[in-house]
Amino acid sequence: MTIPQISIRNLCVDYITADGDVRAVNNVSFDIGKGEVFGLAGESGCGKSTVAFSLMRLHKPPAYISGGEVLFDDGNGAKDIMKYSDGEMGIFRWSEMSMVFQSAMNALNPVIPIVDQFTDVIMRHTDKNKYEAVKRAEQLLQIVDIHPNRLSDYPHQFSGGMRQRLVIAIALALNPKLIIMDEPTTALDVVVQREILQKIYALKEEFGFSILFITHDLSLMVEFSDRIGIMYSGELIEVAAAKDILERPYHPYTHGLGSSFPSLTGPKAELKGIPGNPLNLLELPQGCRFQARCERVTDICRRKATQLRDVQDGHLSNCHLAVGGQSIAVVETEAAAV
Numbered sequence: 001m002t003i004p005q006i007s008i009r010n011l012c013v014d015y016i017t018a019d020g021d022v023r024a025v026n027n028v029s030f031d032i033g034k035g036e037v038f039g040l041a042g043e044s045g046c047g048k049s050t051v052a053f054s055l056m057r058l059h060k061p062p063a064y065i066s067g068g069e070v071l072f073d074d075g076n077g078a079k080d081i082m083k084y085s086d087g088e089m090g091i092f093r094w095s096e097m098s099m100v101f102q103s104a105m106n107a108l109n110p111v112i113p114i115v116d117q118f119t120d121v122i123m124r125h126t127d128k129n130k131y132e133a134v135k136r137a138e139q140l141l142q143i144v145d146i147h148p149n150r151l152s153d154y155p156h157q158f159s160g161g162m163r164q165r166l167v168i169a170i171a172l173a174l175n176p177k178l179i180i181m182d183e184p185t186t187a188l189d190v191v192v193q194r195e196i197l198q199k200i201y202a203l204k205e206e207f208g209f210s211i212l213f214i215t216h217d218l219s220l221m222v223e224f225s226d227r228i229g230i231m232y233s234g235e236l237i238e239v240a241a242a243k244d245i246l247e248r249p250y251h252p253y254t255h256g257l258g259s260s261f262p263s264l265t266g267p268k269a270e271l272k273g274i275p276g277n278p279l280n281l282l283e284l285p286q287g288c289r290f291q292a293r294c295e296r297v298t299d300i301c302r303r304k305a306t307q308l309r310d311v312q313d314g315h316l317s318n319c320h321l322a323v324g325g326q327s328i329a330v331v332e333t334e335a336a337a338v
């Protein structure tokens with residue numbers, strides 16, 4: 001990884017519910033390098049969007065950030081944005097860090113022409129006048145391959161893929177250093193999905209921003225990310241280079257994820273999936289959170305809390321059994337050979 005653009009340290013986020021506080025994000029720590037694409041994966045409800053909204057400080061009650069630091073390099077050293085006042089955060093948000101929401105298709109206001117949605121963001125954060133803001137909006141449309149003469153159209157006059165590109169263009173408007181993309185291409189067909197991701201990747205190469213990329217589509221994530229973090233029940237359980245994480249996993253959950261979809265190039269193998277259901281966050285077990293679904297569970301897993309740590313050359317895992325520098329893939333290959 002290059003120099004960190006953002007360092008998330010022990011982030012904790014709770015939801016207040018009628019049954020008590022639920023910790024949806026527990027002690028999550030990771031860095032995203034400058035110009036790096038960091039993928040965040042894990043099954044539905046594991047806390048990915050909660051992390052994303054908390055980093056933008058756009059989380060809404062009943063959610064609250066109960067701990068942690070988020071150090072962001074704004075060009076003049078790293079600052080903890082969790083300590084920013086609401087006013088400071090209002091200036092920071094969109095200009096330094098922006099977000100494409102999970103429901104990006106609905107993120108545009110249906111009754112306001114596109115041009116006003118662009119100029120509103122630009123004029124609120126810069127000293128550009130209306131004319132200059134419209135010029136910038138035209139430029140942004142061109143960047144995402146939409147003709148600038150469409151600027152006065154309303155959202156419903158664009159296709160889903162185009163609306164998605166408009167939302168990405170708004171996220172790019174102020175040249176942020178980090179863009180959070182929460183399922184940026186869900187609900188689009190696979191061809192358009194790939195086109196949009198290729199466009200985002202080309203823009204990243206051109207402008208040098210970093211990306212936090214959240215998607216359920218693991219093959220797209222592996223293709224477009226430099227490193228990937230896997231979340232389970234509110235915790236980060238494994239972090240590794242994209243090319244390694246599914247090929248040489250150290251955590252049984254990641255191994256299960258990798259065995260849940262077919263390989264395009266490898267030999268045919270039975271898809272295993274992961275038995276059991278996600279944890280109820282109100283009933284956390286002692287020890288490892290994955291123990292009830294883990295086929296390798298041992299005594300230590302039931303007793304001792306897990307801790308994400310380096311298991312080999314920057315490959316992080318919180319599995320108690322990830323010792324001795326041997327990934328599960330290696331262990332299984334050796335077992336099969338006996």
Ligand SMILES: Nc1ncnc2c1ncn2[C@@H]1O[C@H](COP(=O)(O)OP(=O)(O)OP(=O)(O)O)[C@@H](O)[C@H]1O
Binds near residue numbers: 043047063
């Ligand atoms: N308003 C809320 N009140 C209580 N709990 C909530 C609330 N919003 C989310 N949660 C809980 O927080 C946890 C994390 O939710 P989050 O939306 O971050 O998951 P996710 O990983 O983004 O899932 P998905 O892949 O489905 O988008 C879930 O267990 C969810 O039930």
Ligand SMILES: [Mg+2]
Binds near residue numbers: 048050102182
């Ligand atoms: Mg989500």
